[in-house]
Amino acid sequence: MKTSTSEGKHGIRWTAQNQLDDLDFADDLALLSHTHEQMQTKTASVTAISASVGLNDLDFADDLALLSHTHEQMQTKTASVAAVSASVGLSIHKEKTKVLIFKAENSNSITLDGETLEDVESFTYIGSIIDEQGGSDTDVKARIGKARVAFVQLKNIWSSKQLSTNIKVRIFNSKVKAVLLYGAETWRTKTTTIKKVQVFINSCLRKILNIHWPDTISNSLLWERTNRLPAEEEIRKRRWKWIGHTLCKFKLHHETSPNLES
Incomplete structure (x- = not known):
């Protein structure tokens, strides 16, 4: 249930309740209904609308x-x-x-x-990269390769004694991770895909912190010391930001489009 509130003299009190009809994210749709008949009608309606809309x-x-x-x-x-x-x-x-x-x-x-x-x-x-196999494996592999090249090109930055860890991480985010996660909003992410991305990021962060074998550090402590989110969470946030931007743009387009009907 989606609930709106208002503030009175005695704090917050509930004022209205709206029915939550569906859950939508990208091409994942969860229909919600109270009755079998309503669910059947919704399913048929979504199927018909989907069939009428094509990406050309x-x-x-x-x-x-x-x-x-x-x-x-x-x-x-x-x-x-x-x-x-x-x-x-x-x-x-x-x-x-x-x-x-x-x-x-x-x-x-x-x-x-x-x-x-x-x-x-x-x-x-x-x-x-779009290939005949579908999915995002080829694109992710290429992204990791390009990000690795970008990281190596900045090796003097990572070994610098004059720059703080915070500055190095900020440079990593803007010059390396931006290359790595380009287009990640549309990746078809699998557990193996996320793991490959995370392994690369962790490797880079350990080098930035000058942690080499046999010295070790847990991933959670590594992320804490560099103020980083896990790759899976960061990609998820990027997706939500992208879909929000897309929906707002779609809404604005329809609100500002001229009505040519007579």
Whole structure:
């Protein structure tokens, strides 16, 4: 139950109660109902609405990723985008255009102006890797590799006697962890994924604190001394912040969009 309150002379008193209908987070939805009939109706309604809404493409500046369920649909979309682009004086760079096929029955090539577009096993979109296996394992592996390079490049910082631990950790957050957790809001996180990220972070923090074998320190004490949250909790907070920003932006867009109905 969601409850609102008001403050009177004798402190806080309950004034209103609103029914909590559903729990929503990203693509995880928990429907709540008091009766079987209500749950059946909700389930059917959500199914119908989901089927009517499709994610057709991803757009960022001049980077366009078309999404389709069938070969025919993708071929039509590709030709349509090329035609619309040509009408305003733009052209598609065929050598930079790639095709990724994921569990498709028809694996025939996609063509553009009679030329066959290259099939690939993965592609990078706005810095994140999308591959034919799905999930986030490939992207997380690449993120750890890039963050490791960034950490090594700053080795003089970590070994400096003039800089405090607090300053070093702040530099680590802005120069290394920012690289590591780029796009983490959309990762499909598994226990193994979180563990890989956490192991890398712990290794870096131990080097910053100049703790080397055979000296040891527990993870909880390590996080306490560097004022850090566990990776799982930090990624969770990033997700909530991202979904909140997205929902606010979606609401603002609808509130400010002109009503063209007559």
